[in-house]
Amino acid sequence: MMKKTSLILLALMVSLIASAQTIEKTYYFDQPSISQIQGYEQVQFTNCMQSALAGQPSLPWQSVSLMLPQGTEAASIEVELSDFQTMEGSHNLFPYQSARTYSDPVRRQFEKDEALYASKSVYPAQAYGNLSTQYLNGVGFAFSAFTPVQYVPGTGEVRYATKATVRITTTASKADQSRKLWLNGGNAERAKRLAQNPEMLQTYNDRGRTVGGYDILVVTKQQYVASFDDYVSFYLARGLRTRVVDLETILSTMSGQDNAEKLRNYIIQEYEENGIVAYTAM
Numbered sequence: 001m002m003k004k005t006s007l008i009l010l011a012l013m014v015s016l017i018a019s020a021q022t023i024e025k026t027y028y029f030d031q032p033s034i035s036q037i038q039g040y041e042q043v044q045f046t047n048c049m050q051s052a053l054a055g056q057p058s059l060p061w062q063s064v065s066l067m068l069p070q071g072t073e074a075a076s077i078e079v080e081l082s083d084f085q086t087m088e089g090s091h092n093l094f095p096y097q098s099a100r101t102y103s104d105p106v107r108r109q110f111e112k113d114e115a116l117y118a119s120k121s122v123y124p125a126q127a128y129g130n131l132s133t134q135y136l137n138g139v140g141f142a143f144s145a146f147t148p149v150q151y152v153p154g155t156g157e158v159r160y161a162t163k164a165t166v167r168i169t170t171t172a173s174k175a176d177q178s179r180k181l182w183l184n185g186g187n188a189e190r191a192k193r194l195a196q197n198p199e200m201l202q203t204y205n206d207r208g209r210t211v212g213g214y215d216i217l218v219v220t221k222q223q224y225v226a227s228f229d230d231y232v233s234f235y236l237a238r239g240l241r242t243r244v245v246d247l248e249t250i251l252s253t254m255s256g257q258d259n260a261e262k263l264r265n266y267i268i269q270e271y272e273e274n275g276i277v278a279y280t281a282m
Contacts, residue, residue, distance in 0.1 A: 020075070023066050023168040025197055029148050031085070032060070032160060040094035043087075043149055043158060052096035055111035057123060057151055059093070064128075064144040064166055067191065067200035070181075072170035073133040074142035081127060081148060081161035090156030120154035131168075138181030139191045139204060142168045181206060182275030185215065213274045214241035217267070220282045222246035228282075240277075247281075 035042045042050060048060035068074060095112040116123065128146040135141070148161040183191070183206040192198035216235055218228055225244050232242045247263070254269075256262035270276050 021069055021072060021170045023068065023142070023170065023197065023200070025064070025066055025166050027062055027148075027164045027166065029160060029162050029164070032087075032149075034091075037094050039092075041091050042094050043091075043160070045148070048147075049145075050096070051145075054098040055095050055113040056116055057093040057153060058096040059124070059147045059149045059151065061129070061145045061147045062164070064142065064146065064168075065194055065196050066142045066166070066168055067195035067197055068133065068140035068142055068168070068170055069200065070140070070204045071173055071177075073140060073173045074131050074168050075171040076169045077128055077131045077142070077144050078167040078169075079128045079146045080165040080167070081150075081163075082165070083162040084150075084159045085162060086157065086159040091151075091158045092156060093151060093153070093158070117153045120152055123151045123153060128166075135177055135180065136191055136194060137183070137187040138177045138179075139183075139187075139201070140173070140177065141194065142170075178207075179272040182271070182277075184275050185277035187277070207275070214243045215276060216240055216242040216278045216280070217270055217276050218242060218244045218280055218282060219247055219250065219263070220244060222248050224282070 029045055033044045035044060042058060043060055044050070045060045045062070048062050050058045051061045052058045064077075095110075095117075097111055098108070100106075100108065124147065127148075127150075129144055131142060131144045133140055134143055144166075146164060146166065148164050149158065150160070151158050181204065183201075183204065188201065191201055195201070218231070220228065225246050228242075228244045232244065235242045245266075250266045251259055251262050254262040254266045256265050267276075267279055270279075
């Protein structure tokens, strides 16, 4: 019995190790620019966004948008900063202010964490933000952000990494996304534009279209279905197959708590089964 249990545990460990992979991406940063704002300074890098908690020093953050291997999700992130450069002089970085609408007439108190600005510890204590997994047409992405800048508020010292290596450790997906995976139409190009590692798309095995598959779904009232014949022919001549479905049939056959949910469920069904690239209601 003990031997059998050990073999099962060993098999589980091997399975977990096999499903775990590491995605690595290196980012490089040139010399930053310095801007003046309300008597303070901001360190800026191209393609980075200023952010911080309200009242804390505003720093430039680099977004992370890495495509994951098919069938995996992001489990953890590691950011290795290296090749640091120290900026000359002492710097007083701008305290990030809470967002408010442009039309807000209320005069807000200037926010500044005085205790943090007196500290001689390196800020931020952690160089990266939260990690999440999101999907675009069934393609998985790891989203996060990091800052290459380190600041000691009490001394005004600012240094920045010219090289940052991000490592995403993955694990097997908890939910099966295979029914949502369609790389037809412009889906593949959209995924590549979103990814900072577009070559990862080669790991995805896209499903083939069925003979009865189509591209555009039109939902209309039963009395108007026949009037879309020219519409269907117009798009068919351009290589886009179109199906016109009456709303009454959808509402009478689909499950859902109300009509809106029934229609939503039908669209999801048609996307998962046929990979439709467009939907319109008329």
